[in-house]
Amino acid sequence: MYRCLICLCLCLLPGGPVLAQSSADAAAQKPNEGAQQPSPMGGSSAGAPRAAILDEQHRPITAGGFVKSGTVVFEDISDKSGLSKWRHTMGDPAKPDIIDTVGSGVGLLDYDNDGWLDIYLVNGSTVAAESGKATAPHAALFHNNHDGTFTDVAAKAGVTNDRWGFGVAVADYDNDGWPDLYVSNFGKNRLFHNNHDGTFTDVAEKAGVTLGNWSTGATWGDYDGDGKLDLFVPGYVHYDLAQPPSKKTSGGASNFCQFRGVAVMCGPRGLAGESDHLFHNNGNGTFTDVSVKAGVADTMTYYGLASLFIDVNNDGKADLLVADDSTPNYLYLNKGDGTFEDASFASGYALNESGRETASMGIAAGDMMHNGLVDLFNTTFSDDYKPLYRNDGGGNFTDVSYQFRIAEPTIPFLGWGASFFDYDNDGWLDLMFVNGHVYPEVDRQDWGTSWKQRAVLFHNHGGKLELVPAVEGTALAKVAVARGLAYGDLFNDGKIDTVINNLDGTPSLFRNVSVGANHWLGLKLIGGPKSPRDAVGATVYVKANGFRQRSDVISGGSFASSPDQRLHFGLGGATAVDEIEVRWPSGLVEHVTVPGIDRIVTITEGKGTAVVSNAVKQGSN
Numbered sequence: 001m002y003r004c005l006i007c008l009c010l011c012l013l014p015g016g017p018v019l020a021q022s023s024a025d026a027a028a029q030k031p032n033e034g035a036q037q038p039s040p041m042g043g044s045s046a047g048a049p050r051a052a053i054l055d056e057q058h059r060p061i062t063a064g065g066f067v068k069s070g071t072v073v074f075e076d077i078s079d080k081s082g083l084s085k086w087r088h089t090m091g092d093p094a095k096p097d098i099i100d101t102v103g104s105g106v107g108l109l110d111y112d113n114d115g116w117l118d119i120y121l122v123n124g125s126t127v128a129a130e131s132g133k134a135t136a137p138h139a140a141l142f143h144n145n146h147d148g149t150f151t152d153v154a155a156k157a158g159v160t161n162d163r164w165g166f167g168v169a170v171a172d173y174d175n176d177g178w179p180d181l182y183v184s185n186f187g188k189n190r191l192f193h194n195n196h197d198g199t200f201t202d203v204a205e206k207a208g209v210t211l212g213n214w215s216t217g218a219t220w221g222d223y224d225g226d227g228k229l230d231l232f233v234p235g236y237v238h239y240d241l242a243q244p245p246s247k248k249t250s251g252g253a254s255n256f257c258q259f260r261g262v263a264v265m266c267g268p269r270g271l272a273g274e275s276d277h278l279f280h281n282n283g284n285g286t287f288t289d290v291s292v293k294a295g296v297a298d299t300m301t302y303y304g305l306a307s308l309f310i311d312v313n314n315d316g317k318a319d320l321l322v323a324d325d326s327t328p329n330y331l332y333l334n335k336g337d338g339t340f341e342d343a344s345f346a347s348g349y350a351l352n353e354s355g356r357e358t359a360s361m362g363i364a365a366g367d368m369m370h371n372g373l374v375d376l377f378n379t380t381f382s383d384d385y386k387p388l389y390r391n392d393g394g395g396n397f398t399d400v401s402y403q404f405r406i407a408e409p410t411i412p413f414l415g416w417g418a419s420f421f422d423y424d425n426d427g428w429l430d431l432m433f434v435n436g437h438v439y440p441e442v443d444r445q446d447w448g449t450s451w452k453q454r455a456v457l458f459h460n461h462g463g464k465l466e467l468v469p470a471v472e473g474t475a476l477a478k479v480a481v482a483r484g485l486a487y488g489d490l491f492n493d494g495k496i497d498t499v500i501n502n503l504d505g506t507p508s509l510f511r512n513v514s515v516g517a518n519h520w521l522g523l524k525l526i527g528g529p530k531s532p533r534d535a536v537g538a539t540v541y542v543k544a545n546g547f548r549q550r551s552d553v554i555s556g557g558s559f560a561s562s563p564d565q566r567l568h569f570g571l572g573g574a575t576a577v578d579e580i581e582v583r584w585p586s587g588l589v590e591h592v593t594v595p596g597i598d599r600i601v602t603i604t605e606g607k608g609t610a611v612v613s614n615a616v617k618q619g620s621n
Helices: 252-256 440-444
Strands: 074-076 106-109 118-121 140-144 150-152 164-171 180-186 190-194 200-202 219-221 230-233 277-281 287-289 303-310 319-325 330-334 340-342 363-366 375-378 388-393 396-399 415-421 430-435 456-461 464-467 482-488 497-502 508-512 519-526 539-544 547-552 567-572 579-583 589-591 600-604 610-612
Touching (some): 106 482, 180 230, 363 415
Parallel strands (some): 219 303, 519 600
Antiparallel strands (some): 456 464, 539 579, 579 589
C-alpha cells in the first residue's frame, strides 16, 4: 500500500470538520506540487503532514462527519437478511504481517438460474488453519430466498474453498448457461464449475489454472474474440508463511516496516512481487498460459490487486486494466492478434496527475459523461487522493480528480472496492467506494484516519460529482474495515444494492431505499454461438431522456469482486426508451425493442427482441 505522506488540503466534509491550521494552510497547493514528499519510513524530507481532519465530535473524518438528517440512500440490512450470521477471518487480529491485512472480495451471481441474485463471500484463513492445526474458515454462498433473506448453502454447494481466499470472478467459462466461480487464493486457486443442480466441482487442477503463492482480483474476458472466455489473474506479493518479512531482523524488507515513524507490518515495498497470468480458454475445459506471448506477464512483478477486461478505446476488443499497489498501473490495449500493447504510461493511466505511482487497490469503470467512453477511478492509500481518469478517446486518459472536486475529500480514506452505478435512476452513473485501513496502529495516533472507516458515495448531478452526506444511523454512516464491494439489483425492484466484505467482520448488505419517481430498465444478455454465453464483453447503449448511456457486461474489477452481470439503466422521467443498441462480443450489432420499462428483460443475441424475464418481479420506484 502506497506509503508516501502528502500534504493534506481537504475541503469541507459533512459534519463540519475541525481544522487545526491557518487560513494560509487552507489555501495550500495540491499534494506533490512544488515540494518533495516526506518519507513514511522516517527518512529526512522537506514538508510535514497536515493537521488531522476531525469532525465536531473530534472523530477522524473517516469514521465521522455524519449529519443528523438528509437524503437516505442505503439501509444496512445485514442482520435481518441473514448475512451477519457469517464472519470473515484473515490472519492474526493484531495484523503483524501483510497477508493478515488485505481482505477478500464478494461476487454476485444467479447460481441456480432462478432469476434472483445470490451472494458469494470469499473468506481468508489463519496460519493455524494452513498448518492443519485448526479448522479453516469457510467461504459463504448465500442463496436468495426472494423475501429479503438469504441462506448460506456453501457447504451443500461445495464452494467453501477452505483456503486463504482473496478474490472471486464470476463467469460462464464453458458456455453452458450456468455461472461458474474462479476463487483466487494464497496457495492454489480454485475454479468451481457449476453442476446445474445447486452444486459445484473444483476443476482448477484439470483446467490448469491453480497457480500458487498469492493471487488476487481476477477478471474474465474474451481477448481473442473466439467466443470463449479467457482468464487473467494478477499476482501480488511472493510470500512465505514460515518466514514472514516482519520477523526478519535484517535485509531490505526491514526498511519498509514503518509508517510515519511508527513500526507497522512490512510491505509491499521492499518485498518480492508476483507476476501476472493470462490463461487462454482452449474450449475443452482446459486453459493455456499465454501471459508472455500476449505481453501481459508483468515482468516487473508489480503488486497487482485488481484487474478488469473492458474495451476502453471502442474498437470492439477487450482491453485489460490492472490496478497495482505502490507501483504503476497497467493498461494493455488489445491489438486484435492475440497480443496486447503496453500503453500504461502513454495512456496516462500508469500514474496520477503528479506523475507518481499510487497504491491502487480497486478499479471502477463507467461512462460518467454520456460520451460513449469508459472513464476509470482507482482507490488508493490514505494520505493520497483517489484518481479519476477521464477517457479522452483513443486509449488516452487524463486525471481530472481536482477538476471534479473529488480529490481532497478522498485523501484521508484508504479505499478498496469501487463501482460506478446509478443509485437514484436519474440516468447518470454515481460513484461509491468502501474503505478500511491496513494498520490497526492508526487508532493510537492523531493522524485524522482510522482503522474502521465509512463508505464514500458521490452523486453524479448532470456530470458533476457531489459528495452524499452520511446520515446518522444509515448504512453510509456504518464504519468497518471494508474490502470487497459488489453491486446489483438483489431484490429485482429496479434499485441497485451493494454487498461489502469486511475484514475480520460480518458483511454489509446495503439495501437501496432511495425515494423517487425515476424509471429504469434492466437487461440480461444471452450471447449467441460466436459470443460468450453470458455476454461478458458486450456493450449496450440506451437512448432515453435526451441522452445516450453506455453499460458493459464485465467480470471482475472493484477490489477482488464481481458485480451483477445484468445491465441497469436509470431513465429519469422518461416513460419509454428511444433506442437500444447492443454490440455483442462476436461483432454483431443489433437494435432491440423492449416490451416496456421498469422491469428486467432478457435479450438473446440474433433475435433482435427482448422478453420479460420470468422470475423477475416488476415494479418501479
